[in-house]
Amino acid sequence: MIRQSSSLTTYIVTFSCPNRPGIVAAVSQRLFELGANITEAQQFDDMASTQFFMRIVFELPKDGLSEDALKTEFAGLANTFSMNWSISDRSKRLKVLLFVSRFDHCLVDLLYRWRIGELQIDPVGIVSNHPRETYADLDFHGIPFHHLPITKETKADQEERIWTVFQESGAELAVLARYMQILSNEMATRLSGRCINIHHSFLPGFKGARPYHQAFSRGVKLIGATAHYVTSDLDEGPIIEQDVERISHADDPDDLIRKGRDIERRVLARAVRYHVERRAILNGNKTIVFTP
Numbered sequence: 001m002i003r004q005s006s007s008l009t010t011y012i013v014t015f016s017c018p019n020r021p022g023i024v025a026a027v028s029q030r031l032f033e034l035g036a037n038i039t040e041a042q043q044f045d046d047m048a049s050t051q052f053f054m055r056i057v058f059e060l061p062k063d064g065l066s067e068d069a070l071k072t073e074f075a076g077l078a079n080t081f082s083m084n085w086s087i088s089d090r091s092k093r094l095k096v097l098l099f100v101s102r103f104d105h106c107l108v109d110l111l112y113r114w115r116i117g118e119l120q121i122d123p124v125g126i127v128s129n130h131p132r133e134t135y136a137d138l139d140f141h142g143i144p145f146h147h148l149p150i151t152k153e154t155k156a157d158q159e160e161r162i163w164t165v166f167q168e169s170g171a172e173l174a175v176l177a178r179y180m181q182i183l184s185n186e187m188a189t190r191l192s193g194r195c196i197n198i199h200h201s202f203l204p205g206f207k208g209a210r211p212y213h214q215a216f217s218r219g220v221k222l223i224g225a226t227a228h229y230v231t232s233d234l235d236e237g238p239i240i241e242q243d244v245e246r247i248s249h250a251d252d253p254d255d256l257i258r259k260g261r262d263i264e265r266r267v268l269a270r271a272v273r274y275h276v277e278r279r280a281i282l283n284g285n286k287t288i289v290f291t292p
């Protein structure tokens, strides 16, 4: 459970940099000098890429250093180690633009987790290529709904409308909650590192459309779901979270779809949580995930 203190501000700093001795000592010493109390620290030394990754949670007195001053002070240290870094106030919820097509089970699950306070996000909009009536029985709790229909002929215009909504809503993350449209290379590039998709297979198996039917034809004994960052290479983006369930010869495609819904829901929710809690850090075509 996240502790909140009235006199303290909790920050999360994440960074990656070329590995060398002394990084942890230098960072912890600098934070100490700035008046910080470290409450969590996780690190990973990737021998393959020789990159070092760290996630630190720390508290600062509210009447002490401002967030801007903190970032200015940290920037000096970051330059020394050639860090790619970010610092965020843990109490500030990330603005999330949710995307959905015909199947809304992942959207409903994310909204439920948000509504009960489990998922600390600020949903700023729901975008669908289907009309609002598709979800007539759903309460979107006042979250603006944007019906952006798409055809092959209108794809470019539709994506410009998406981009306008993303910018005007102040969104910081796009979540494709079974949004069944392939984003153009331009849109995928615009959203690089801040667009998560749930693919309904255990990637790299069964990329593309109708993965459950592909799995049924292959006679698999496990089905799965994969949450990944979206790139221009379909279903090839850095994987954030995956899970699987056993199935049997007696299961037909509808059984796989039914069993798959629960996997998709929990995998996407975990991935969104990892992202908004700054636990997922890009590492080339992979991710480092500092799980709770």
Ligand SMILES: Nc1nc2c(c(=O)[nH]1)N[C@@H](CN(C=O)c1ccc(C(=O)N[C@@H](CCC(=O)O)C(=O)O)cc1)CN2
Pocket (backbone or CB within 6 Å): 176, 179, 180, 181, 182, 183, 184, 185, 188, 197, 198, 199, 200, 208, 209, 229, 230, 231, 232, 233, 234, 235, 236, 237
């Ligand atoms: N640029 C990217 N866009 C998307 C990605 C991605 O990795 N990169 N992931 C997909 C995910 N996806 C399933 O998880 C998926 C969605 C849609 C299709 C597809 O063939 N769509 C057709 C239209 C289908 C329809 O209208 O019902 C299309 O876009 O022409 C394949 C895979 C989401 N986007």
